[in-house]
Amino acid sequence: MNKTEIIDSVSTSTGMSKMDTARVVNALLEEITKALAKPVPETVTFVGFGTFKVTQREERSGRNPQTGQTITIPAQKTPRFSAGKQLKEACNEDKK
Numbered sequence: 001m002n003k004t005e006i007i008d009s010v011s012t013s014t015g016m017s018k019m020d021t022a023r024v025v026n027a028l029l030e031e032i033t034k035a036l037a038k039p040v041p042e043t044v045t046f047v048g049f050g051t052f053k054v055t056q057r058e059e060r061s062g063r064n065p066q067t068g069q070t071i072t073i074p075a076q077k078t079p080r081f082s083a084g085k086q087l088k089e090a091c092n093e094d095k096k
Helices: 001-015 019-039 085-091
Strands: 045-046 050-057 061-063 070-073 077-083
Touching: 001 019, 019 050, 050 061, 077 085
Parallel strands: none
Antiparallel strands: 045 050, 050 077, 061 070
């Protein structure tokens, strides 16, 4: 499911116009991005759904696949998502 399909689905289930729904979805994604992009990143939690957070990846060595040369991959911050209990249970309902 892509962003357009999510907007269509939410618009249908809420009765809101697609234009208003698109503004809400875009605003939500923008606020999550702003919270994670802060100098001291915030954790964004939706109880039961999951948590977005930023983790620090250390500098590491890698290999250029074209030349085989060893390169250094610099340290960087990476966004992560951890699924909440209700989301995990919903994904595994068919196994019950």
